[in-house]
Amino acid sequence: MAKANAFYAQSGGVTAVINASACGVIEAARQHKDRIGKVYAGRSGILGALREELIDTSRESAKAIAGLRSTPSGAFGSCRYKLKSLEENRREYERLIEVFEAHDIRYFFYTGGGDSQDTANKVAQLGSTMGYPITCIGIPKTVDNDLPLTDCCPGFGSVAKYVAVSTREAALDVASMCETSTKVFVLETMGRHAGWIAAAAALAQSGPGDPPHIILLPEVPLDRERFLAKVRATVEREGYCVIVVSEGAQYADGTFVADAGTKDAFGHTQLGGVAPTIANMVRAELGYKYHWAVADYLQRAARHIASATDVAQAYAVGKAAVEFALAGRNAVMPTIVRKSDSPYRWTIGEAPLSRVANRERKMPRRFISADGFGITPAARRYLAPLIQGEDYPRYRNGVPEYVTLKNQLVKPKLAAFEP
Amino acid sequence: MAKANAFYAQSGGVTAVINASACGVIEAARQHKDRIGKVYAGRSGILGALREELIDTSRESAKAIAGLRSTPSGAFGSCRYKLKSLEENRREYERLIEVFEAHDIRYFFYTGGGDSQDTANKVAQLGSTMGYPITCIGIPKTVDNDLPLTDCCPGFGSVAKYVAVSTREAALDVASMCETSTKVFVLETMGRHAGWIAAAAALAQSGPGDPPHIILLPEVPLDRERFLAKVRATVEREGYCVIVVSEGAQYADGTFVADAGTKDAFGHTQLGGVAPTIANMVRAELGYKYHWAVADYLQRAARHIASATDVAQAYAVGKAAVEFALAGRNAVMPTIVRKSDSPYRWTIGEAPLSRVANRERKMPRRFISADGFGITPAARRYLAPLIQGEDYPRYRNGVPEYVTLKNQLVKPKLAAFEP
Numbered sequence: 070m071a072k073a074n075a076f077y078a079q080s081g082g083v084t085a086v087i088n089a090s091a092c093g094v095i096e097a098a099r100q101h102k103d104r105i106g107k108v109y110a111g112r113s114g115i116l117g118a119l120r121e122e123l124i125d126t127s128r129e130s131a132k133a134i135a136g137l138r139s140t141p142s143g144a145f146g147s148c149r150y151k152l153k154s155l156e157e158n159r160r161e162y163e164r165l166i167e168v169f170e171a172h173d174i175r176y177f178f179y180t181g182g183g184d185s186q187d188t189a190n191k192v193a194q195l196g197s198t199m200g201y202p203i204t205c206i207g208i209p210k211t212v213d214n215d216l217p218l219t220d221c222c223p224g225f226g227s228v229a230k231y232v233a234v235s236t237r238e239a240a241l242d243v244a245s246m247c248e249t250s251t252k253v254f255v256l257e258t259m260g261r262h263a264g265w266i267a268a269a270a271a272l273a274q275s276g277p278g279d280p281p282h283i284i285l286l287p288e289v290p291l292d293r294e295r296f297l298a299k300v301r302a303t304v305e306r307e308g309y310c311v312i313v314v315s316e317g318a319q320y321a322d323g324t325f326v327a328d329a330g331t332k333d334a335f336g337h338t339q340l341g342g343v344a345p346t347i348a349n350m351v352r353a354e355l356g357y358k359y360h361w362a363v364a365d366y367l368q369r370a371a372r373h374i375a376s377a378t379d380v381a382q383a384y385a386v387g388k389a390a391v392e393f394a395l396a397g398r399n400a401v402m403p404t405i406v407r408k409s410d411s412p413y414r415w416t417i418g419e420a421p422l423s424r425v426a427n428r429e430r431k432m433p434r435r436f437i438s439a440d441g442f443g444i445t446p447a448a449r450r451y452l453a454p455l456i457q458g459e460d461y462p463r464y465r466n467g468v469p470e471y472v473t474l475k476n477q478l479v480k481p482k483l484a485a486f487e488p
Numbered sequence: 489m490a491k492a493n494a495f496y497a498q499s500g501g502v503t504a505v506i507n508a509s510a511c512g513v514i515e516a517a518r519q520h521k522d523r524i525g526k527v528y529a530g531r532s533g534i535l536g537a538l539r540e541e542l543i544d545t546s547r548e549s550a551k552a553i554a555g556l557r558s559t560p561s562g563a564f565g566s567c568r569y570k571l572k573s574l575e576e577n578r579r580e581y582e583r584l585i586e587v588f589e590a591h592d593i594r595y596f597f598y599t600g601g602g603d604s605q606d607t608a609n610k611v612a613q614l615g616s617t618m619g620y621p622i623t624c625i626g627i628p629k630t631v632d633n634d635l636p637l638t639d640c641c642p643g644f645g646s647v648a649k650y651v652a653v654s655t656r657e658a659a660l661d662v663a664s665m666c667e668t669s670t671k672v673f674v675l676e677t678m679g680r681h682a683g684w685i686a687a688a689a690a691l692a693q694s695g696p697g698d699p700p701h702i703i704l705l706p707e708v709p710l711d712r713e714r715f716l717a718k719v720r721a722t723v724e725r726e727g728y729c730v731i732v733v734s735e736g737a738q739y740a741d742g743t744f745v746a747d748a749g750t751k752d753a754f755g756h757t758q759l760g761g762v763a764p765t766i767a768n769m770v771r772a773e774l775g776y777k778y779h780w781a782v783a784d785y786l787q788r789a790a791r792h793i794a795s796a797t798d799v800a801q802a803y804a805v806g807k808a809a810v811e812f813a814l815a816g817r818n819a820v821m822p823t824i825v826r827k828s829d830s831p832y833r834w835t836i837g838e839a840p841l842s843r844v845a846n847r848e849r850k851m852p853r854r855f856i857s858a859d860g861f862g863i864t865p866a867a868r869r870y871l872a873p874l875i876q877g878e879d880y881p882r883y884r885n886g887v888p889e890y891v892t893l894k895n896q897l898v899k900p901k902l903a904a905f906e907p
Contacts, residue, residue: 082665113667116667116668144664147665148667149665150668230886234792234888235786238561238785238790238791238792239789241559242560242788244561245561245562246562246566248535248565249568344782363781364781365658367675367781367783371657373653374793453885459880466691467795467872467875467877468649468652468656
């Protein structure tokens with residue numbers, strides 16, 4: 070294939086390391102100027118392609134691009150816009166091809182979760198249908214760690230490390246004051262459908278009995294009575310109880326615990342997430358003084374405590390995406406392949422987008438302890454390597470020095486289009 | 489004074505660096521074995537003295553004590569137990585003296601906020617009244633930064649850094665997705681009476697217009713209409729709005745915003761703190777999609793992102809407390825004295841406990857911007873140095889390697905006493 074330009078976009082919820090993947094893509098592309106001309110980034114993700122809002126990354130210095138490796142969130146903007154099926158909205162796909170053609174874009178790099186890999190796959194199909202040759206490579210990214218066929222998802226290791234570190238620290242706080250103050254602490258983590266993030270809190274433990282004492286996963290229906298009995302037993306034995314709860318925790322009937330807590334008996338909407346709901350349940354039934362925390366975006370943006378392993382993998386899948394494209398691969402996604410647990414060794418593999426798209430990987434039952442409130446040694450062997458190593462950003466005036474790009478748009482060539 | 493033992497206790501809410509002060513006390517005492525015998529630490533703070541539950545710190549290795557410098561929370565336990573006045577409960581003070589006498593304790597080191605400095609002062613007075621010579625030195629500690637006569641309070645700089653770093657990171661997250669997702673993000677910080685912690689979020693800014701766009705301080709009564717107008721104007725100008733709110737934010741009539749939000753029109757108790765209340769207000773009045781976070785204990789336990797300045801000061805006031813005692817000072821507290829803003833230079837000063845006790849330092853008006861939603865350049869000059877420098881703990885298996893002490897109790901010599 071002759072020299073052509075590339076389009077890169079970030080999709081869905083951002084992470085502490087999604088920009089490290091962007092860094093990998095752009096640095097690798099710059100190494101192959103004979104094959105790849107410019108890398109255009111979509112402003113606000115795929116919307117940028119549909120609207121012909123293309124950021125010219127060639128305007129950014131090598132230093133700025135290198136700085137992406139240690140800058141959290143999406144430097145070009147991201148969106149949750151999901152392209153419909155070809156049948157439902159063929160016009161949008163055709164518009165994509167028009168924009169690509171107008172700007173001589175023959176490479177499509179798309180960083181995201183399951184939905185996004187589906188989009189990348191559809192674009193690849195459309196390319197052949199319409200006779201417009203375009204190479205589509207997906208790049209895995211999701212804090213939820215729920216993509217199949219890869220050992221883990223870039224973004225997850227860093228949120229896992231944040232949750233493990235924060236749990237260890239907050240637990241020390243509670244332990245030191247539990248005699249006269251807070252006895253129960255509840256930390257709410259992300260994870261609407263899969264409990265990977267909450268499970269990672271268990272990495273705060275260095276021995277049996279260590280906090281967190283209870284982890285509430287979406288995969289295990291919440292049994293109020295068993296849960297409350299375990300809280301009571303823990304407080305009686307340890308003097309305090311640290312609970313980590315996934316935002317997706319639910320009852321056996323599929324009701325989210327958070328939703329259950331947000332309406333009172335009269336149906337009035339109440340405030341708060343699952344952490345205050347659980348804390349209130351403990352208070353009402355057992356009378357313990359509680360505190361709760363909801364980390365929300367702080368956890369997925371916490372580049373200051375990113376996992377060095379995660380940063381390296383995020384960069385590697387970005388770089389591999391370019392190498393795959395140049396090697397003539399299409400409709401595939403670089404994956405992380407685990408070679409060994411300890412020492413952790415991994416390499417880059419490859420999965421077809423058709424097998425990655427729209428499949429959700431939950432915590433397997435063998436990773437969940439018999440009582441449902443913790444994880445097994447197998448889960449620990451899986452999770453532990455993913456938070457290894459620190460990769461600190463540079464600081465200036467006491468805060469991390471994250472890069473801000475110029476984000477200059479290319480002059481549009483087509484008529485306006487609003488998706 | 490001949491050789492005697494020392495009693496050390498931690499009081500009130502713990503911090504990321506209170507153990508660094510303990511490290512300073514114990515290491516300094518070990519340097520003067522001719523004057524100070526053993527350092528006994530109170531188990532769960534002053535309760536340990538009343539109950540004669542004394543931890544023998546001489547059983548701890550030099551390595552373990554050195555490890556305290558980078559371990560958050562209270563290694564010996566802390567409590568919020570406030571001794572009543574001498575008139576109201578003379579028996580408790582007499583018990584303290586009995587325990588001190590039984591264990592040949594002639595030095596009393598007490599780390600805490602305003603209430604604790606009052607207690608230390610009362611013990612000093614009682615010592616002279618009862619003819620039991622005891623040297624009482626207070627050690628400043630409070631994340632609230634509300635002690636008078638000291639430039640700042642150890643513990644504050646680290647929580648300030650946590651809040652500034654977290655705000656910068658979460659704001660990048662919101663900015664990158666605001667076009668199609670969350671437009672308003674609310675972060676709740678500690679600070680029931682004074683807004684120092686929330687104010688520190690402004691250190692996330694590197695220029696005008698940077699987030700956080702609005703800071704709600706307890707010192708400035710919340711005016712709903714002006715607040716909502718500023719949120720709307722910010723979203724229209726920047727595309728998103730980041731709000732940092734102190735847990736102590738209140739209306740002009742003194743009602744806490746958090747309390748106002750926890751009951752609905754029917755008087756039913758609702759869940760949640762001030763962040764969800766503010767977020768809900770924005771949603772109800774302006775219709776913006778929101779997210780909110782409540783960092784709670786995570787912020788004051790966050791040793792992983794402690795301010796190096798704060799760690800150094802916490803250690804220094806601990807060390808100075810011992811040096812003051814050995815120099816014959818009594819009923820005083822080491823303070824931080826600022827010599828210059830930039831470069832920040834500081835030294836150790838001294839304040840009488842009688843002037844420190846029970847006085848609360850709020851944010852001065854000159855530190856609050858004209859519209860009440862931000863801070864002034866003077867506040868920035870004051871705050872900026874306090875978060876300077878990183879002082880990372882050691883990591884093992886991806887999480888900080890915090891020390892756990894043996895905490896062996898000394899054999900009691902007196903009859904049991906329950907406060």
